[in-house]
Amino acid sequence: MKKIILSIIIFLNLLHSAEVQELPWPKGMSFLTFLEKYSIPQKLYFDLEKEDKELCSEIVADKRFFLYTEDNGDFNQVLIPVSEDIQIHMYKDSDGTVKFQTLPINYQEYTEAIAIPITVSVSHDIQKATGDVTLAIQLKSLFKGVVDFRKMQKGDFIALKYTKKSLLGRPHGLPELSAAMVEIAGKEYYRIKNSKDDKYYDEKGKGFSKTFFFKIPLTYKRISSKFTKKRWHPVLKRYRAHLGTDFAAPRGRKIYAAGDGRVEFKGRRGGYGNTIIINHQNGYKTLYAHQNGFRKGLKRGARVKKGQHIGYVGSTGLSSGPHLHLGLYKNGKAVDPLKVIRRPKTSGLAGKHKATFLANSKSIIKTFENEMKSENRTQATKLDRLTYKSEVKKL
Template sequence: MRKVIIFTILFINTLLGAQIEELSWPRGETFLTFLEKYKIPLNLYYDLEKEDKELCSEIQAENNYFLYTEDNGDLNQVLIPVSSDIQLHIYKDSSNNYKFQTLPIDYVENSEFVAIEINESISNDIFKVTGNSYLSAIVQSLFKGSDVNFRKMQKGDFIAIQYTQKSYLGKPFGMPEISSAMVQINKKPYYRFKYSKDDKYYDEKGVGFTQTFFFQIPLAYSRISSHFTNKRYHPVLKRYRAHLGTDFAAPTGRNIYAAGDGKIEFVGTQGGYGKTIIINHQNGYKTLYGHQNGFAKGIRQGQMIKKGEHIGYVGSTGLSSGPHLHLGMYKNGVAIDALSVIKKPQTDGLEAKEKASFLANSQNIIKRFEKEIANENRTLPNKFERTKDRSEINVM
């Protein structure tokens, strides 16, 4: 056994002149159709454990994956991210047999603090400095519903942002997370600061401008039969495992209710999750309800749904060892622990004892914004922190 860094696994063959392709996962493609496309024996999938088969159902359309094919078109290996921390790896071993494993994603997380002078437009100017195509839309969404009018921005105004962004194989991975932002319009500044306890954004006076979205547990259950795990190293199997959802054990036929208001995005069968419903909520959240026995009457794609509305029935369809509901939750396309959101205490604003600390920290950030705006050498972003996460793995 030898220890290698995950980056090496995929790129060991590049030393011999091989080409790595970065591709977008096509809509309608499944793990099985992918295997068929590259003439990989389907038993690679059928012989997997239930937990790994479920992960194969987590592949998101239009997400990037990394493929290496040989000169004759045969697949040598592929890395397919299924969450912010875990990816599927198919590769040929020394005997030319295809193998499957799950691996941690070797991403780098950058924290940056930038001040950007407006010369052309918000989108173009932010992209030129950061190279990030999402930041402009996120910044504008933070000020939505306020008196901030981006159309009134003039040349010479500024936008300042403090944010973190994961990168993978040298490219942005996932959505950036903005912790604070300043928009200057006609020389007047407007601020937003994120409060970690409720994920809301406040101004420099502690006034909130976003609503925290709260969910309910969608059924009466007997017990939680499997908890959410994003990246866990199994000491006996000596490999990484993941379960991107929470399993609620309950009798077949028990009612399932919508965890929150939203729009039904999918109704049908989805790989290992069997009969599945996906609801798109506000604030970037989605919920997935898997292994259902059937759907409530009238449930259809595109339908608006209310929190607590009946949507289906507990079952054991797909890859399931017994009746239960698999509840998946996603924030901006990334799987998260549903219980961490459902159990989050509801707050209507900053508590008195925490407000003083929040406001003091906000003033420190404002001073940093002002200092960076005054800095004439700001062609490139100032990278105040560089935190690297390079996980070692064991390869047989």
């Protein structure tokens, strides 16, 4: 507890200190080259646990990080975000050695509802009302094949309920759409997210099948490490994260593409070793790390089909034994691969889950109706009070 409080206090000091810099992570800089640049012994990295080493490979170019240097330019401490929830904190301890820990990111989260009358176009009107263009993209993908947005006219309506995050007064990550309504020529269409399974249904609890499915990309012995966005480790007494699923399998075992897509990256990627990233449709990407080698002839930019052979299980990068680390990213955000891959085909809700969903959907529809009647409806209404999402665990 003391250390966490201490680092938060340090962080607050950082914000008011002249020596603190907010910088974009340089392109081509790896965690190891960062250590080298600030004369931090590489032992720090090699002594890390496997999951923390993998986290260091999640640092992406241009991500803003905070660096605090002493008057003589020496390293003092740094905060590097690796996801929306977790950041790496390295600091010089009183004995002069540099310590590593992972800390939660204390962003604020709030939910808004808004009704938008169509004036120009869906994208234009949503961006004007919410300041965010990605909501229109999410909306269009939700109603793909159901609503022809080009046919929307003046007098039609869109209503949205979404959750936004902010950090230090700035947007943090992308907003998440929890419900949407499209009214076109007097007919209403709904998509409401069910919090139990993170899937969208219509207002009657009827599911609609998505055409896009993933498969597990190899035959494996066991799952050696599960996905954790942010977990308090009671023994280590600190936060940990693992932004993917590890499948233990013998070296040389074939790895297959989890879905149709295009090879966006093929090469070495820090602690992830030989890595392939496939860009799928609908904002999804998959990452295959620690490979022994790639399939001969597989080129960057190549189109691959679901189930197509792409590489071999290995232990390259920093890895304790042969395994495949599979990452799945939705709109740039790491999500649990198993939750998405094992998702059953959608049919509909039943029983208790259906009753809960219907009650929730009723209240959302009421909210949307109120928004549409409201005088200043193009102003988003804050539904929830501001809440701090990340809490500091007590020891």
